[in-house]
Amino acid sequence: MDGARRRRETAGRDLPLARPRRSRRVRQVVGALLLLPAVGFVLALTLALVYSAVMPPSTLMLGRWLTLQPVSRDPVPLSAIAPALPQAVIASEDQRFCLDHGVDFGAIRDVVEDEDSPSRGASTIAMQTVKNVFLWPGRSYIRKAVEIPLALALDTLWGKRRMMEIYLNVAEWGDGIYGAQAASRHWFGKDASRLTRNEAALLAAVLPNPITRSAGRPSPGVRRRAARIQAMMGQIDGLTGCLRR
Template identity: 40%
Template sequence: MAKATTKPKRVAKAKAKPAKTAPPAMTLRRRVRRFVWRSIAYSFLFVAAAVLLGRVINPPTTAYMMGEQRRLGGIDHEWVPMGEIAPVMARAVVAAEDANFCQHWGFDVAAIKLAIAQGSNRGASTLSQQTVKNVYLWHGRTWVRKALEAGITPMVEAIWPKRRILEVYLNVAEFDEGVFGVEAAARHYFNVGPEALTARQASALAAVLPSPKTRSASRPTNFLKKRAAQIRSGAATIRADGRSDCFES
C-alpha cells in the first residue's frame, strides 16, 4: 500500500514594508519666510525689553550724543531727575513743542492734519515721538526711521507715564552745540541749576529747541524774544486749563 505524501507547507512571505522616504527639504521660500518672522519677533522682544528698561533706567547717552561727542571731542551732559527741574521749565517745553501732550497717545492727529494743510511738518512731531527718536533711533528724515518711530511711540506711551516721557526728553534734548539736557543748558546759559530757572529763562531755553545750533538763549534775536513771550503765555495757559496735569505732581 502506497504511503501518503504530505505537501510541504508554504511559508507565507512577509510583505515588504515600504521604504521610509525622507521629508521633503524645506524650500528656500519657506526658509526666508521663517527667518523674516523670527527676526521680526526677536526685534520686537528686544525693543519691548528696551522700552521696559527705559521706564526705570535713565539712558546714559544716545546715538546722537555719541556722534556729537566724537565730532566735537566732548559734550556737556548731566542727568537730573524731574523733581529737580523747575515746573516752569517743563510747562515751557510742552507749550513750545507739544501743547496737547497730556491729551494724545503719542500722535497729535489734529497737529498732523494742520501741518499737512500748511505744507509743513513743523508741529506734527510730539514730545513722545521726539523722545523715541532721541533715545532709541537716530536723527534724519528717512522712511525707515519714521516707520520705526511710529511703531515704538505707542509702546512708550503705553509703558511710560507722561511724566517719565517728559523727564527723559528734558534730559536728552540738545539746547546748544554739544549741550544736552536741561541741567547743562541752565548752567551754560544762565549759570543756575535747573531747579532755579525762572519763567523767562525757561521760555528762552524752550524757544531754542527747534534749532539749537542756530539759536541762542543768551543772545536772543527779536524773533526769539517774541517766540519766548508766546511760550510763556502758552505755559500759563496749559497750567490754567489743566493740560499740564499729567506731568505735574
C-alpha cells in the same frame, strides 16, 4: 541615441526642482527682512524697561562719544527742574501732551493732507523722545513708521512724568549740550531748578534748531518766539496736570 535621449529626459525632470529651491530661498530672505523690524521693536522695548529706571543717552550723544567729541550732561529728576520748563516745552511743542497717548493722529493727518504743513507740528514730545533715544536724526517715512508704534508703547510703559523727565534730559540745547541741567548751567549759570519763566521760554524757543539758535544769546527772532511761548504758558495750566504727582 537612446543615451542622449535619456540624458535630455533626466535634465528635463531636474529643471522643476530648481524653481522650488529658488522660491524657498526668496521666501527665507523675505521672511528675514520682515522679522528684522519685529526684532528691533522687541530690543527697543527691552531697553525701554531698563530706561524706566536708568536715564538713557540720546543717539546723538552716543555718536559724539564714538567720535571722541565732548558731551555735557548732568541728568536730574523732573523734581529738580523748575516747573516752568516742562510747561514751556508743552506750550511750544505739544499742547496735547497730557491728553494724547504718545501720538497725535489728528495732527499727522493734517500734515499728510497739507504738504506745506511743518512736520514738527505733528511730532509729539513722546515721538521726539523716541527719536532722540532710539532712532536717527533726519526725516523719512521709515523712521516715522518705527517712531509711531514705539511712542504709543512707551507712553504707556513710562507714563507722562517719566516721558517728560527723559525728554528734558536728552534734548539738545547747543553743540554737545544735552539736558536741562547742563543747558541751564551753560546758558544762565544756574541749576535747572532755579530757571525763571523767561529763561524756560528761551530754552523752549531754541529746541527746533539748538545749533543755530542760542538761549543765552538770543536773536530777535528767538526773543519773539520766547515771548509767544511765555504768553501761552499762562493759558495751559489745566493741560499739565499729568506731570503732578
